[in-house]
Amino acid sequence: xxxxxIKLMKGNEVIAHAAVRCGCDGYFGYPITPQSEVMETLMELxxxxxxxxxxxxxxxxxxxxxxxxxxxxxxxxxxxxSSSPGISLMSxxxxxxxxxxxxxxxxxxQRGGPGLGTIQPSQGDYFQACKGGAHxxxxxxxxxxxxxxxxxxxxxxxxxxxxxxxxxxMILADGAIGQMMEKVVLxxxxxxxxxxxxxxxxxxxxxxxxxxxxxxxxxxxLELQSEKMEKINQRLQTKYATIEAAEARWExxxxxxxxxxxxxxxxxxxxxxxxVEAARKxxxxxxxxxxxxxxxxxAQAVAALAGRGVKGFLSVELNAGQMVEDVRLAVAGKAPxxxxxxxxxxxxxxxxxxxxxxxxxxx
Amino acid sequence: MSxxxxxxxxxxxxxxxxxxxxxMHYCPGCSHGTVHKLVAExxxxxxxxxxxxAVSPVxxxxxxxxxxDVDWVEAAHGRACAVATAIKRLNPDRLVFTYQxxxxxxxxxxxxxxxxxxxxENIATIFINNAIYGMTGGQMSPTTLLGMKTATTPYGxxxxxxxxxxxxxxxxxxxxxxxxITRQSVHxxxxxxxxxKAIRKAFENSLAGNGxxxxxxxxxxxxxxxxxxxxxxxxxxENMLPYYPLGDIKVSELPR
Amino acid sequence: MKETLIIAGFGGQGVLxxxxxxxxxxxxxxxxxxxxxxxGPEMRGGTANVTVILSDRRISSPIANDxxxxxxxxxxxxxxxxxxxxxxxxxxxxTNGITHAPTxxxxxxxxxxxxxxxxxxxRAKMFNTMILGGYxxxxxxxDMDNVMTGLKxxxxxxAWSLLPQNEEAxxxxxxxxxxxx
Numbered sequence: 001x002x003x004x005x006i007k008l009m010k011g012n013e014v015i016a017h018a019a020v021r022c023g024c025d026g027y028f029g030y031p032i033t034p035q036s037e038v039m040e041t042l043m044e045l046x047x048x049x050x051x052x053x054x055x056x057x058x059x060x061x062x063x064x065x066x067x068x069x070x071x072x073x074x075x076x077x078x079x080x081x082s083s084s085p086g087i088s089l090m091s092x093x094x095x096x097x098x099x100x101x102x103x104x105x106x107x108x109x110q111r112g113g114p115g116l117g118t119i120q121p122s123q124g125d126y127f128q129a130c131k132g133g134a135h136x137x138x139x140x141x142x143x144x145x146x147x148x149x150x151x152x153x154x155x156x157x158x159x160x161x162x163x164x165x166x167x168x169x170m171i172l173a174d175g176a177i178g179q180m181m182e183k184v185v186l187x188x189x190x191x192x193x194x195x196x197x198x199x200x201x202x203x204x205x206x207x208x209x210x211x212x213x214x215x216x217x218x219x220x221x222l223e224l225q226s227e228k229m230e231k232i233n234q235r236l237q238t239k240y241a242t243i244e245a246a247e248a249r250w251e252x253x254x255x256x257x258x259x260x261x262x263x264x265x266x267x268x269x270x271x272x273x274x275x276v277e278a279a280r281k282x283x284x285x286x287x288x289x290x291x292x293x294x295x296x297x298x299a300q301a302v303a304a305l306a307g308r309g310v311k312g313f314l315s316v317e318l319n320a321g322q323m324v325e326d327v328r329l330a331v332a333g334k335a336p337x338x339x340x341x342x343x344x345x346x347x348x349x350x351x352x353x354x355x356x357x358x359x360x361x362x363x
Numbered sequence: 364m365s366x367x368x369x370x371x372x373x374x375x376x377x378x379x380x381x382x383x384x385x386x387m388h389y390c391p392g393c394s395h396g397t398v399h400k401l402v403a404e405x406x407x408x409x410x411x412x413x414x415x416x417a418v419s420p421v422x423x424x425x426x427x428x429x430x431x432d433v434d435w436v437e438a439a440h441g442r443a444c445a446v447a448t449a450i451k452r453l454n455p456d457r458l459v460f461t462y463q464x465x466x467x468x469x470x471x472x473x474x475x476x477x478x479x480x481x482x483x484e485n486i487a488t489i490f491i492n493n494a495i496y497g498m499t500g501g502q503m504s505p506t507t508l509l510g511m512k513t514a515t516t517p518y519g520x521x522x523x524x525x526x527x528x529x530x531x532x533x534x535x536x537x538x539x540x541x542x543x544i545t546r547q548s549v550h551x552x553x554x555x556x557x558x559x560k561a562i563r564k565a566f567e568n569s570l571a572g573n574g575x576x577x578x579x580x581x582x583x584x585x586x587x588x589x590x591x592x593x594x595x596x597x598x599x600x601e602n603m604l605p606y607y608p609l610g611d612i613k614v615s616e617l618p619r
Numbered sequence: 620m621k622e623t624l625i626i627a628g629f630g631g632q633g634v635l636x637x638x639x640x641x642x643x644x645x646x647x648x649x650x651x652x653x654x655x656x657x658x659g660p661e662m663r664g665g666t667a668n669v670t671v672i673l674s675d676r677r678i679s680s681p682i683a684n685d686x687x688x689x690x691x692x693x694x695x696x697x698x699x700x701x702x703x704x705x706x707x708x709x710x711x712x713x714t715n716g717i718t719h720a721p722t723x724x725x726x727x728x729x730x731x732x733x734x735x736x737x738x739x740x741x742r743a744k745m746f747n748t749m750i751l752g753g754y755x756x757x758x759x760x761x762d763m764d765n766v767m768t769g770l771k772x773x774x775x776x777x778a779w780s781l782l783p784q785n786e787e788a789x790x791x792x793x794x795x796x797x798x799x800x
């Protein structure tokens with residue numbers, strides 16, 4: 001235990017520590033419950049005195065996301081975090097980031113909506129995160145942490161995927177994961193990348209000053225000629241196809257012999273892992289498929305389970321039924337697919353999910 | 364008639380080195396072309412070609428990045444000062460400036476502009492104030508003068524109906540973080556020379572880490588104003604300058 | 620070993636930090652832990668509760684159907700959580716503000732007069748550690764050494780001067796808790 005740095009922390013606090021430790025260059029944010037601890041922790045850590053990371057409290061979410069846009073355009077590892085209403089304000093910026101193919105990390109610690117809603121946990125932003133969520137055909141890479149440790153790990157993973165594909169990545173957490181404390185192993189401090197390293201990796205596109213390059217770089221999403229704009233779209237879609245083929249991640253719990261499968265992500269998946277235990281004690285063969293990436297959605301894993309004869313799927317979400325549409329597409333009519341969820345900041349217990357499964361699939 | 368041989372040494376005027384060969388889309392008589400030229404000259408004269416990151420707006424100058432040969436980031440409508448804030452903080456040794464019109468800066472981007480200035484960001488803003496939305500077809504902007512006819516004030520701007528115009532440069536004066544605020548124009552050769560000096564001073568102020576600078580350029584939009592370029596210059600002098608008087612508005616040091 | 624505990628009361632009573640001290644003590648003892656709060660938007664005066672789970676195995680759900688133990692600090696919380704305690708489980712309550720005593724007979728019921736004791740000694744800030752001390756007397760799931768380390772780790776450095784008083788409060792809580800049923 002001595003050589004590993006084990007801490008007890010909230011998910012939101014861990015985001016801040018992980019950002020500093022993975023060599024993030026800049027964080028730009030605006031306070032909103034239930035994620036304000038991210039910036040508060042960063043301000044307490046004062047990384048500008050150690051790694052040189054910039055931390056700035058912006059005047060709005062509009063400003064935050066556009067600061068991220070500016071930083072990302074220069075090849076820096078930059079991020080922001082917010083919660084549902086704030087993410088809505090950022091959506092225009094996300095479209096620009098995706099259009100300009102700029103890597104960055106956005107954390108959404110979801111709360112109940114719509115509107116100003118509640119400050120309690122929700123997963124009501126699945127559609128927004130996974131189906132574009134702003135104008136134009138684009139995707140974010142979306143990671144769904146189900147533990148405080150994954151909040152930590154997905155910061156670095158998010159940056160890695162963002163830079164690999166030059167695409168904005170989102171950690172779609174919720175108020176439960178953000179506010180919950182668990183044990184977490186912190187990674188060792190990595191250095192921020194030097195200007196030379198950024199030039200080597202991002203030189204062909206980053207607008208960080210011409211330096212010794214001959215050609216200048218221009219970061220823009222404007223193209224008034226439709227023929228050219230369509231080509232840009234086609235290039236983006238080719239990239240998304242590559243991401244869909246290569247990056248789907250998921251976890252299967254007790255799925256090998258499962259007759260019924262719960263599909264759930266994030267905090268819902270954590271609760272449902274206890275539902276599986278309870279069901280098995282009662283002799284019901286239930287498994288849990290937990291998508292770790294929401295975009296790309298692990299459709300192949302769901303389809304494989306449907307293909308080998310699972311009798312029914314229950315999509316359990318803290319919303320009115322959003323991911324269930326992707327589950328249905330993947331199951332493709334081979335088995336019934338039902339939804340169970342709570343809304344408005346309400347959580348469910350493991351037993352309540354089990355009752356829903358019995359009522360909707362076993363009757 | 365004998366042919367005049369064009370030789371380099373006979374040149375009396377040339378396009379600045381950092382103005383690209385792209386054909387400018389600006390209308391005849393537009394102030395943008397002149398201000399672009401000044402920006403390009405100042406960057407070159409200060410030796411900043413390789414260390415400049417410029418931010419372009421949405422509006423007529425959305426394509427500014429095509430014409431000045433430095434690295435550019437094209438910002439969403441109104442967000443240039445937020446974009447520039449992060450660029451400068453993450454790349455503190457670069458010259459970072461925004462180039463914005465009155466719609467972009469004084470309407471949809473008011474918040475970002477004021478807060479960047481209030482924080483004392485070491486960036487400069489070139490603010491083209493022609494009192495109209497040029498690109499979208501000549502609608503009223505926040506700086507449209509009372510009585511001025513535009514596509515959305517066809518009977519003239521009426522204070523009761525459309526509100527009053529405002530002077531964002533004078534507003535910024537009250538912010539500690541804004542240290543160099545000046546208003547210039549480019550409607551006469553003398554004014555062009557003064558404007559160039561102001562741009563250089565703003566860039567120097569940014570590089571010195573002395574906070575936020577803004578050079579407002581009271582400009583013409585002959586197409587939007589529905590005038591010839593000559594008429595537009597005259598109209599600017601008679602109508603715009605009394606409301607938007609020229610000269611330095613604030614020159615100060617950042618409070619330490 | 621697995622202990623699922625709910626601590627419930629008003630915001631400002633130190634509900635969340637009591638849970639945090641216990642959770643950190645669990646970390647010191649090499650347990651897996653989860654600390655899952657639920658509270659209203661008010662910083663003070665609203666309802667607040669936290670579910671703390673300590674286990675020697677990976678913890679699946681941080682949200683529980685029912686609880687091994689409950690620490691109850693106001694009447695609303697008693698009304699809400701008394702029925703959620705597993706048969707054979709433990710209910711600990713501070714007598715201050717409880718107008719209708721617990722009625723279950725299939726659980727252990729313990730009472731502690733921590734609020735009154737703190738009022739008597741003028742040490743209101745020791746309220747939650749005194750309660751925690753009472754709980755640990757009844758449920759000694761963490762060694763006292765680890766509790767003291769957990770206490771230190773969960774307090775900001777500026778509050779370390781209060782450590783001896785808190786340690787004393789934990790011990791005293793163990794002395795004054797009494798079994799009702």
